[in-house]
Amino acid sequence: MANTVKRKKKVQVELSTDQSTEVEGAKNLDDYDQSRPMQLTLFELLLPQERGLSNTIELYDFIPKYHWGKVERIGGEFLRALEREFECRGQKYKVKIRPASIEDKDGMERYYYPSKREELVEDALRKFIAEGQGVFLDDAAGVTFSLYQLQEELRRNGHSYNKQEIKDALLICARTNITVTSEDGSAVLVSNLFETVGLQTRESWKGTGQKTRAFVRFNALVSKSIQSRTFRQINYEKVMSYKTVIARQLHKRMSHHYIQASISNPYHILLSTIIRDLGLTLYDRLRDNLRDVQIALDEMKLKDVLLSYKIEKVLENSKRSKLLNAKFILIPNPMFAGEVTRANKRIAEIKNVGI
Numbered sequence: 001m002a003n004t005v006k007r008k009k010k011v012q013v014e015l016s017t018d019q020s021t022e023v024e025g026a027k028n029l030d031d032y033d034q035s036r037p038m039q040l041t042l043f044e045l046l047l048p049q050e051r052g053l054s055n056t057i058e059l060y061d062f063i064p065k066y067h068w069g070k071v072e073r074i075g076g077e078f079l080r081a082l083e084r085e086f087e088c089r090g091q092k093y094k095v096k097i098r099p100a101s102i103e104d105k106d107g108m109e110r111y112y113y114p115s116k117r118e119e120l121v122e123d124a125l126r127k128f129i130a131e132g133q134g135v136f137l138d139d140a141a142g143v144t145f146s147l148y149q150l151q152e153e154l155r156r157n158g159h160s161y162n163k164q165e166i167k168d169a170l171l172i173c174a175r176t177n178i179t180v181t182s183e184d185g186s187a188v189l190v191s192n193l194f195e196t197v198g199l200q201t202r203e204s205w206k207g208t209g210q211k212t213r214a215f216v217r218f219n220a221l222v223s224k225s226i227q228s229r230t231f232r233q234i235n236y237e238k239v240m241s242y243k244t245v246i247a248r249q250l251h252k253r254m255s256h257h258y259i260q261a262s263i264s265n266p267y268h269i270l271l272s273t274i275i276r277d278l279g280l281t282l283y284d285r286l287r288d289n290l291r292d293v294q295i296a297l298d299e300m301k302l303k304d305v306l307l308s309y310k311i312e313k314v315l316e317n318s319k320r321s322k323l324l325n326a327k328f329i330l331i332p333n334p335m336f337a338g339e340v341t342r343a344n345k346r347i348a349e350i351k352n353v354g355i
Contacts, residue, residue, distance in 0.1 A: 029144065029198060029215050032137035039227050040141070042350050045130045054127045054236035056256040058228075060221035062088045063095050064279030065178055065193065067113035068245050079111040086277045089257075092183040100175035102168060112168075114176045114193060116245060117161065121169040122193070124153045125216055127236055137215070140195050141223040144215045157240035170197045170216070191220050229350050232256050233343035238303055246296035249278045251305060254330075261332045261340040263307065271326040286323045293328070307331045 045053045064084050073079055082097040099111040128134070128143045135142050147163050154161055161169070174197040180189040195217040225231050234255040242248040250269075258267050275282055275289055283289050290311075300306040314325040332340075 052237035055231040058225040058230035096179045098177040100172040140217040142217040244296045247299045261337040267330040304335045307333045
């Protein structure tokens with residue numbers, strides 16, 4: 001292909017995302033200053049009744065950084081940077097997502113956006129932190145694991161990927177760069193999704209992965225949220241079980257922000273907000289977007305997250321059949337409301353811990 005670049009294979013496979021490239025002679029796991037601050041232990045969920053739980057991360061989890069659906073490559077290889085707007089806690093932001101370049105098995109360099117697979121991989125890795133495998137590496141939140149363990153965790157939750165697909169997902173997270181700016185244009189974050197992905201040797205990537213220890217250093221916003229105790233408990237197993245992207249993203253959003261969940265206090269959200277903040281494609285016919293959201297809400301009803309929902313359509317005055325927007329009124333299932341109450345209690349306990 002005309003614009004394809006071949007690269008030499010390197011022995012070291014730690015990816016330091018400060019340079020967003022492979023670094024020969026980079027640090028091994030043992031070379032990092034390793035610590036387990038109190039905040040990290042507060043992130044953990046080790047009791048038997050907490051087995052299916054994990055945590056959402058302030059701001060980071062609500063950046064629309066994933067691409068859903070088909071991609072349009074330039075020359076079959078290159079991808080443009082994605083530029084999106086979103087809001088979090090009433091603040092307006094912009095994000096620019098620069099796709100990752102990784103070497104395919106044929107030796108050709110190709111570009112990829114992070115997508116559903118990368119989201120699931122990161123969620124599984126953060127679950128490992130909640131289970132006690134977390135460690136701070138040079139002041140960045142990290143986790144140690146094996147490729148086999150990660151593959152089994154994903155499979156257990158209904159997402160089967162072979163080891164090469166998991167390795168590719170780790171590389172995409174390590175090489176995808178995001179720039180988040182506030183409304184006034186000041187930079188909030190310039191970083192890759194993962195600060196570092198580390199394995200010992202190139203041969204480790206080719207092996208079975210069952211004994212190969214790997215480590216990840218997470219994004220700075222993940223470290224910040226753990227250190228400042230702004231994470232929040234979520235039903236991890238239920239989130240991982242969703243078939244639709246919208247249901248999974250809405251569940252995360254509601255778990256983190258909808259802290260007064262009850263039948264008497266419904267959750268309100270606009271169709272336009274869902275499209276913008278989840279990074280969805282705006283279809284030519286808005287009714288197609290509405291249909292996708294309804295499918296997701298029906299799935300959330302089946303999962304006992306929603307009891308019911310109502311839709312208030314906003315139609316154009318001159319053409320009553322043209323949909324301009326829609327308002328969703330979501331009635332939470334008492335089971336979900338109970339989970340929110342327990343999360344509120346845990347937040348109160350965490351804040352009372354003196355550090």
